[in-house]
Amino acid sequence: MTRIAAITGGASGIGRGTAKRLLEEGWTVVALDMSEKSLAVLRQDFAEYGTRLETELCDVTSEDSVKTAFAAIGRRHGRLNGLVCSAGILRIGTLDSMPVKDFDDLFAVNVRGLWLSAKEAMPLLKVAGHSGDLARVVFLASISGLRHKIDSGAYAATKAAVIALTKVMAVESAADKVHVNAIAPATVDTPMVTAHLNPQPGSNTRYRTSGTSPLGRIAQPADMAAVIRFLLTEDSGYVNGAVIPVDGGTVAAFVPPGTR
Numbered sequence: 001m002t003r004i005a006a007i008t009g010g011a012s013g014i015g016r017g018t019a020k021r022l023l024e025e026g027w028t029v030v031a032l033d034m035s036e037k038s039l040a041v042l043r044q045d046f047a048e049y050g051t052r053l054e055t056e057l058c059d060v061t062s063e064d065s066v067k068t069a070f071a072a073i074g075r076r077h078g079r080l081n082g083l084v085c086s087a088g089i090l091r092i093g094t095l096d097s098m099p100v101k102d103f104d105d106l107f108a109v110n111v112r113g114l115w116l117s118a119k120e121a122m123p124l125l126k127v128a129g130h131s132g133d134l135a136r137v138v139f140l141a142s143i144s145g146l147r148h149k150i151d152s153g154a155y156a157a158t159k160a161a162v163i164a165l166t167k168v169m170a171v172e173s174a175a176d177k178v179h180v181n182a183i184a185p186a187t188v189d190t191p192m193v194t195a196h197l198n199p200q201p202g203s204n205t206r207y208r209t210s211g212t213s214p215l216g217r218i219a220q221p222a223d224m225a226a227v228i229r230f231l232l233t234e235d236s237g238y239v240n241g242a243v244i245p246v247d248g249g250t251v252a253a254f255v256p257p258g259t260r
Contacts, residue, residue, distance in 0.1 A: 002052070003134060004077050005232065006030045006070070008060055008117050009087030011038035013190030014140060017221025018084055018228050023049040025229070027082075032058035032069055032117075034087075060087045060113025070120035080124035081134045082232040085114045088140060095153045103154050110158035114139060115165060122178065129177030136232045137173075139166050139182040141243055143251050146184055159184075163243050170241030179240045181231045186247035187212075188219040214255070215248035 005022050009015040010031025019029045023046060031053065033039050039055040046053050054076070058069035073080065089109045091102040118137060129135035144152060145159030162182060170180035212218055227246050230236055245251055 001133070002026065002028050003081040004028045004030065004073075004079065005082035005084060006032060006073055006080055006117075006121060007084040007086055008032045008058065008113070009085075010055075011035060011042045013086065014185070014188060014221045014224045014228075015084065015086035016042065017225040018086065019053070020046065021222070021225035021229050022082075022232070023052060026052075028052045028054065028077075030054045030056055030073055032056045032060075032087075034059040060117055061108045063116055066113075066116045066120050070117075070124065073121075074124055078124070079127040079131075079133070080121055081128050081136065083118060083121040083125060083137045084228055084232075085117050085137070085139045087113055087117075090152070090155055092152055093154075094151055098154055106154050106158050107161075110155070111161045111165070114162060118165075118169065118180075122173070125173075125178045126176045132177075134232070134234065135176070135178040136236070137169070137178065137180040138228050138231045139180070141166065141182040141184040143184045143186045143245055143247050146243075146245065147251050166243060167241045174240060179231075179236065181236070181239055181241065182243045183224060183227050183231070184243055184245045184247065185219060185224055186245075186250040188221060188224060190221060214250065214252070217248070219246065219248065 005027050007015045007019055007029060010019050011033035019031050022029050031039065031042055036057055043055060056069040056072055059065040087109060089105060091106050093102065125135040139162050141162045142159040144156040145163050148156040166180055166182040173180055224246055227244060
């Protein structure tokens with residue numbers, strides 16, 4: 001039986017990379033995104049996978065939109081084997097200067113949207129879990145939720161909240177055989193951080209990426225997809241409530257400036 005995964009933010013960045021990895025391994029993937037243009041590009045780029053790629057318009061900040069998207073998945077498939085919550089935004093600024101709208105937008109997408117998606121997916125995941133099939137959830141946290149940074153404190157707070165949701169939902173869902181875990185990336189080369197990786201002359205994003213890791217490079221979406229894939233399969237059968245840094249050792253030890 002083909003396994004089915006839903007990926008929010010599935011048209012770009014880590015979501016797109018994960019969709020590609022799962023499609024390559026025979027999964028059916030439902031990519032959810034708020035941009036029809038981006039979904040159209042995804043369908044074109046991944047046309048070789050045929051009907052195993054499905055797309056749904058979904059704005060994770062809207063309860064109605066999330067309900068509609070997962071109801072459609074339920075009608076088509078009746079179950080889900082995996083949910084990857086990759087939709088996220090980045091807003092920058094000191095906590096005493098950040099506009100209220102930016103603060104609210106961060107929590108609306110990164111926390112409330114993630115929770116809404118998991119809430120609506122859970123009945124479909126439980127169908128799979130109760131039948132003895134895989135039932136997995138992977139949230140996108142961040143090392144900023146573990147090691148906070150100035151000028152992005154609100155973003156860090158959303159990711160700390162994701163970590164809390166991961167741990168509590170993992171325990172609450174365990175009896176239904178639904179595993180919930182998270183990965184915590186450092187800097188990943190995605191559209192969300194491109195402007196901050198290569199700022200234009202005269203710009204001041206105020207955001208400082210984690211930069212190259214001790215491994216000597218920043219991450220690619222495929223690096224994240226590989227670990228997400230592990231968490232979605234039988235290989236993670238005794239992993240539940242974990243938050244895995246996927247950062248090349250960035251948070252493992254502090255490197256004083258000028259020492260390397």
